[in-house]
Amino acid sequence: xxxxxxxxxxxxxxxxxxxxxxxxxxxxxxxxxxxxxxxxxxxxxxxxxxxxxxxxxxxxxxxxxxxxxxxxxxxxxxxxxxxxxxxxxxxxxxxxxxxxxxxxxxxxxxxxxxxxxxxxxxxxxxxxxxxxxxxxxxxxxxxxxxxxxxxxxxxxxxxxxxxxxxxxxxxxxxxxxxxxxxxxxxxxxxxxxxxxxxxxxxxxxxxxxxxxxxxxxxxxxxxxxxxxxxxxxxxxxxxxxxxxxxxxxxxxxxxxxxxxxxxxxxxxxxxxxxxxxxxxxxxxxxxxxxxxxxxxxxxxxxxxxxxxxxxxxxxxxxxxxxxxxxxxxxxxxxxxxxxxxxxxxxxxxxxxxxxxxxxxxxxxxxxxxxxxxxxxxxxxxxxxxxxxxxxxxxxxxxxxxxxxxxxxxxxxxxxxxxxxxxxxxxxxxxxxxxxxxxxxxxxxxxxxxxxxxxxxxxxxxxxxxxxxxxxxxxxxxxxxxxxxxxxxxxxxxxxxxxxxxxxxxxxxxxxxxxxxxxxxxxxxxxxx
Numbered sequence: 348x349x350x351x352x353x354x355x356x357x358x359x360x361x362x363x364x365x366x367x368x369x370x371x372x373x374x375x376x377x378x379x380x381x382x383x384x385x386x387x388x389x390x391x392x393x394x395x396x397x398x399x400x401x402x403x404x405x406x407x408x409x410x411x412x413x414x415x416x417x418x419x420x421x422x423x424x425x426x427x428x429x430x431x432x433x434x435x436x437x438x439x440x441x442x443x444x445x446x447x448x449x450x451x452x453x454x455x456x457x458x459x460x461x462x463x464x465x466x467x468x469x470x471x472x473x474x475x476x477x478x479x480x481x482x483x484x485x486x487x488x489x490x491x492x493x494x495x496x497x498x499x500x501x502x503x504x505x506x507x508x509x510x511x512x513x514x515x516x517x518x519x520x521x522x523x524x525x526x527x528x529x530x531x532x533x534x535x536x537x538x539x540x541x542x543x544x545x546x547x548x549x550x551x552x553x554x555x556x557x558x559x560x561x562x563x564x565x566x567x568x569x570x571x572x573x574x575x576x577x578x579x580x581x582x583x584x585x586x587x588x589x590x591x592x593x594x595x596x597x598x599x600x601x602x603x604x605x606x607x608x609x610x611x612x613x614x615x616x617x618x619x620x621x622x623x624x625x626x627x628x629x630x631x632x633x634x635x636x637x638x639x640x641x642x643x644x645x646x647x648x649x650x651x652x653x654x655x656x657x658x659x660x661x662x663x664x665x666x667x668x669x670x671x672x673x674x675x676x677x678x679x680x681x682x683x684x685x686x687x688x689x690x691x692x693x694x695x696x697x698x699x700x701x702x703x704x705x706x707x708x709x710x711x712x713x714x715x716x717x718x719x720x721x722x723x724x725x726x727x728x729x730x731x732x733x734x735x736x737x738x739x740x741x742x743x744x745x746x747x748x749x750x751x752x753x754x755x756x757x758x759x760x761x762x763x764x765x766x767x768x769x770x771x772x773x774x775x776x777x778x779x780x781x782x783x784x785x786x787x788x789x790x791x792x793x794x795x796x797x798x799x800x801x802x803x804x805x806x807x808x809x810x811x812x813x814x815x816x817x818x819x820x821x822x823x824x825x826x827x828x829x830x831x832x833x834x835x836x837x838x839x840x841x842x843x844x845x846x847x848x849x850x851x852x853x854x855x856x857x858x859x860x861x862x863x864x865x866x867x868x869x870x871x872x873x874x875x
Contacts, residue, residue: 351387351559353552355506360528360535362545362566365554366638366662366834367806371538374554375399375508378536391506399508400495407483412470413463415483416498423459426450431480462501469497473520474714489515500527509537511805513544514831517714518857540835542566542860556637574645580637581656587631594628597621638662640836643843664836665810666788667844668817677703680744680823680851681725685736688720693734695721695873700738704822707852707867716873718855722748722825725853747821749829753800753808762786762803762811763796769815785814805832813841826854830861 351374355361365371376382378389379399391397407415411431417423429450437443454460467479473493478486486494496512513521521543528535529547539545545566553560553573560576562569601621608614639660641649646657683700687693694717702708710718720731725740726748756772757765763782770777786796789810795803800811809832816824824845830838842864845852856862 350557351554353559353561355534355536357505358532358534359550360531360548361537362548362551363536363538363554364540364545364551364835366836367804367832369554371554372510375510375536375538379508395506396502396504397506397508398499398502398504400492400499400510400512404483404491410483411480412475412483412486412494413466413479416466416494416501417459417462420459420462422453422457426454426457426459430454466497466501469500469523470494472523473497473516493520496524500524500531502533504533506534506536507531509535509539511538511541511832513539513541513857514828516857518711519713521857540830540833540838541858542835543858545569556635570642570645574641574649577639577641578649578653578656581639581653581660584637584660585656587634591628591631594624594631597624598628636660640664642835643839662836663790664840665790665813667813667840668788669844669848669850677705678741679703679739680741681853682739683736686721686733686738687735688717688724688731688733690720690731696735698736698870698872700870702823702851702853704851705849707854707865709862709865709867709869710853710855710872711869712872713874718872719827721872722827722853722855725825744823745819745821746823746825747816747819749812749816749824749826751827751831753811757811758801759799761797761799762791765800765811766814770818773819775818789814806834806837809833810837822850824848824850824852824854826852826856828856828858829854830856830858 353361363371363374373382377385379397381399410418411427414424414427414431417427429447433443433447433450437447463479470476470479473496475490475493475497478490478494483491483494492512492515496509499507499509512524516524521541525544525547528537528544537544537548545551548565550564551562551566551569553562553569562572564572598621601617601624605614605617605621608617639657640662641657646654649657679701681700681702683698685696686698686700687696688698689695695712698721700708710721712718724731724733724738726746727740757769760768763786766782766785767777782796783793786793791807791810795807800808803811809829816826829841833841838861842861845865852865852867854861854865854867856865
């Protein structure tokens with residue numbers, strides 16, 4: 348990144364977007380003060396309190412979740428420590444008993460019980476029921492990310508920096524976060540490609556080509572402004588390209604005139620003109636081609652000239668190849684009647700599915716309602732109990748699965764080897780040429796091929812998951828939150844490819860934009 352500049356006003360809600368790898372998390376580290384490796388100035392008004400979601404959690408000790416969330420409140424940590432620990436050790440020690448009694452009274456006087464109740468309700472909405480008094484260090488990575496968001500909501504700061512807050516949230520938890528963000532008195536800077544969140548911001552800052560560009564308004568306003576500004580940038584770039592062609596011709600022309608000249612003054616004149624042209628040419632050739640992207644709907648409204656420019660200059664995007672064969676029959680792929688599944692007890696009952704080729708169904712329900720259990724059952728996992736009903740899956744159907752997490756089988760392998768092993772594990776043909784082609788289609792560089800999967804960014808892992816899903820030319824796609832970690836152009840390419848796809852789709856998504864694009868029957872899992 349270079350030449351990044353923007354301001355944040357009091358109470359303003361700003362979404363930060365950009366292609367995977369442009370430096371969004373690095374920018375947050377700089378703003379939060381954890382990354383010191385930069386040049387330039389970060390200027391805050393005196394007394395401004397800045398909080399940020401943390402990726403790493405060291406030195407949390409034995410803090411409970413409540414203590415971790417509220418550790419910034421004066422007196423809270425000391426009083427809650429006494430209340431949590433003294434009953435286990437004080438026995439008949441009157442000094443400790445008095446300290447405990449005083450702590451209880453002070454805790455009540457400060458209104459901490461009400462704050463704790465409020466946080467427990469919020470944790471419950473985020474489906475973190477019963478963890479308030481659990482040690483923070485014992486939580487899973489996904490749970491810690493959700494607790495980080497709750498902590499930000501109670502930080503009472505002037506500026507909150509939040510990185511991808513909704514990736515592990517269901518639709519109810521996400522709505523709670525969005526409602527808080529809209530009502531919050533603090534300024535919020537949020538890295539996200541969740542369009543439901545971007546729809547509610549006041550401004551969008553896009554990191555692109557090493558710099559930043561600011562767009563007033565929400566996501567829909569951004570799309571319109573981006574189409575206009577991209578058109579202007581393409582005109583400017585085309586003029587530069589023409590000037591480069593012209594200067595190259597001028598250099599050759601001045602060289603020829605210089606060689607044909609007979610007088611020293613004429614020779615010097617053409618030599619000077621040649622040097623000036625070479626200097627300007629060198630400066631223009633240093634300029635890198637900007638990244639041009641316009642969303643599909645806005646691109647459809649471009650005039651002929653701008654549309655032709657966009658086809659010529661548009662940024663490379665992931666290339667998702669899904670077969671489109673309209674002659675396929677619409678036989679039933681998945682059929683369920685009165686299905687009841689669970690482990691020790693049913694997670695849901697009376698479920699009906701009738702999925703045929705060319706159709707889509709959405710499994711909708713809260714986290715933990717049984718969506719993943721149902722998907723596992725469709726894929727042939729028998730670890731759960733089928734309490735009632737029937738489930739039939741076409742034995743011949745080829746299934747492609749997009750999962751949230753990369754399989755541990757591939758985690759330590761370099762990307763090239765992971766792709767090769769994934770194909771070989773499925774008895775599919777794979778060659779070095781095919782691997783390179785796949786990497787190119789999914790925006791990986793040659794250097795990325797040597798990087799272990801575990802060290803790839805979230806967006807890069809998501810693109811590996813797309814390669815995995817499509818390896819066997821599937822007739823049925825199962826998509827579990829596919830828009831998480833993908834940038835906006837990649838999400839749109841996926842939506843476009845899925846719109847052309849002639850197979851069947853089962854999906855779970857809390858992205859309302861994605862839901863609208865894919866559509867299909869909604870099957871409620873558990874209680875909404």
